[in-house]
Amino acid sequence: MLRKACFLLLVFILTPCISNAEIKTYIHTVKQSFGGSQSPDDARVGAIAKAKREVLEKAGTYLESLTIVRESVVEKDEILALAAGVLKTEIVSQKNFSTEDTFGIIVNAKVDVDTSILEERIKKLLQDRSLLEKYKENQKHEKELLATIKELERENQRLKILPEEEQKKKKEILKNQFRETTQGLTASELMNKALGLVENGKYTDPDKALEYLNKAISLDSNYAIAYINRGNAWANKGNYDRAISDYNKFIELNPGLATAYAYINRGKAWTDKGNYDRAISDYNKAIELNPGYAKAYYNRGLTWADKGNYDHPISDFNKAIELNPGDADVYYDRGITWADKGNYDLAIADYNKAVELNPGYANAYYNRGVTWGKKGNHDQAISDYNKALELNPRSVDGYINRGVAQANKGDYDQAVSDFNKAIELNPGDADAFNNRGFAWREKGNYDRAISDFNKAVELNPGYALAYYNRAITYNKLGQSSKAADDYNNYLRINGNKDGNADEIRQEIRNLGYIPKY
Numbered sequence: 084m085l086r087k088a089c090f091l092l093l094v095f096i097l098t099p100c101i102s103n104a105e106i107k108t109y110i111h112t113v114k115q116s117f118g119g120s121q122s123p124d125d126a127r128v129g130a131i132a133k134a135k136r137e138v139l140e141k142a143g144t145y146l147e148s149l150t151i152v153r154e155s156v157v158e159k160d161e162i163l164a165l166a167a168g169v170l171k172t173e174i175v176s177q178k179n180f181s182t183e184d185t186f187g188i189i190v191n192a193k194v195d196v197d198t199s200i201l202e203e204r205i206k207k208l209l210q211d212r213s214l215l216e217k218y219k220e221n222q223k224h225e226k227e228l229l230a231t232i233k234e235l236e237r238e239n240q241r242l243k244i245l246p247e248e249e250q251k252k253k254k255e256i257l258k259n260q261f262r263e264t265t266q267g268l269t270a271s272e273l274m275n276k277a278l279g280l281v282e283n284g285k286y287t288d289p290d291k292a293l294e295y296l297n298k299a300i301s302l303d304s305n306y307a308i309a310y311i312n313r314g315n316a317w318a319n320k321g322n323y324d325r326a327i328s329d330y331n332k333f334i335e336l337n338p339g340l341a342t343a344y345a346y347i348n349r350g351k352a353w354t355d356k357g358n359y360d361r362a363i364s365d366y367n368k369a370i371e372l373n374p375g376y377a378k379a380y381y382n383r384g385l386t387w388a389d390k391g392n393y394d395h396p397i398s399d400f401n402k403a404i405e406l407n408p409g410d411a412d413v414y415y416d417r418g419i420t421w422a423d424k425g426n427y428d429l430a431i432a433d434y435n436k437a438v439e440l441n442p443g444y445a446n447a448y449y450n451r452g453v454t455w456g457k458k459g460n461h462d463q464a465i466s467d468y469n470k471a472l473e474l475n476p477r478s479v480d481g482y483i484n485r486g487v488a489q490a491n492k493g494d495y496d497q498a499v500s501d502f503n504k505a506i507e508l509n510p511g512d513a514d515a516f517n518n519r520g521f522a523w524r525e526k527g528n529y530d531r532a533i534s535d536f537n538k539a540v541e542l543n544p545g546y547a548l549a550y551y552n553r554a555i556t557y558n559k560l561g562q563s564s565k566a567a568d569d570y571n572n573y574l575r576i577n578g579n580k581d582g583n584a585d586e587i588r589q590e591i592r593n594l595g596y597i598p599k600y
Contacts (some may be wrong), residue, residue, distance in 0.1 A: 107145060107196040111138035114180070120155050120239050120257035127177065127188050128265040129232045132272070134192035135172040136225060142194045151202055155209045164219035167275060169204040169433055170194050207245050213344065213378065214281050218599035220308050221278065225271045231264045236337050263303075270299035277312055279563050289319040307337040311345050314352070323352040328459035343373035347382055354386050362386045377406035381413050388420055396420045411440035430454045445474035457486055464488045479509045483518060490522050498522040513543040517552060524556050532556045551587075558594070567596035574600035 117126035164195030314329030350365030384399030418433030452467030486501030554569035
């Protein structure tokens, strides 16, 4: 005869023990009895989840005391999420036990807090609030599941007073409910593993993340946040259709305020597919649901810019900065928009702010260099390219643009050196060959210039400027027929885009030939 259902939960907490000056170890023990409708496997899953959660709560009290956490104004309900994101829990032992009255399992969980690396991990997670929010959402989900188990255990206890026939029916229902809930806890654990692969807003291994999330969804098909995170993994792989399908499912399962970030993510996927109108519609919906969501304004601004509208982005970037003045990316992209509008001083001011907030922002130095170049300040441009290349020494565009700035200063030897490096990094870059050809021509080495222009048009047969530069060089060499052909090629490709078609036609006539275009 089966033993009657009996449940007992005892918690033993050991105070933190310090193995050395750098490691703090927190240990937590859960002793859980089970029986009746709860299977040993289900009880084990529940006990492990509870032990892990509560050992993180204890470690969280230490995190809460850290200066970086206090200064970042981390809310109470975010501490556990922060702990889950920066600490790793470990089940050090689990064993069954039995007494005259009951049987069950004892689980020991621990977490080691390495103080030497902890602050850097916390800083990174606090900088990515969207990731912290996902941990927070998952911890909330786990808490709800554990509360459900607790209530099911109470129901299990109450079965004892029911008639045997009614007990039998209820036991089967409870058994299924226990199974569904513990499957949800396993799914939540898989979610944490997937979130552990996120770095700088993307999965470092999207295939592994998909493996975890597919399993999570197979265990709990109504696990809403698993869909949005799987959508992110698909987006990382460039499969925007599958990403949108998962975002749709999340929105279907989780209507309301919490879906604002789903609309943002779906909007980003629509943008990547080139459907800017649908993207903007999704960002509008996100803002309607959460008017204080800085990311929604930022992404909508980027999409307006992609559409070629430079007034709307400024307004959206302004709002994003008002809501989150510490986001270097928004200043950077507003700087790009100001530059596109021809307001170089405001662009430089925004790049200044971006590098102030993030001194390692290579692209901000690069674009500030581009803007200084447009203002004719080649020394400042070179200084910024130097910094950008120090941070990203494999930037082909960095070498090309620094070479152009050197050439504009008349330092053609240094320009050639930079173009050489660009070609070494990317032998297929037509711009590098065209620009090096220009530098060789200015140095009077016409044969090398022609060779580089040849390579530029070989790599890009529609490269109008390379034909134009080669025409000038042929003219200097006295090869008027070839010069006329290249001027005609320039007109064929470029037409009058630069407003100089009449001037080029006259040059062809001066060479003794008839313009063809």
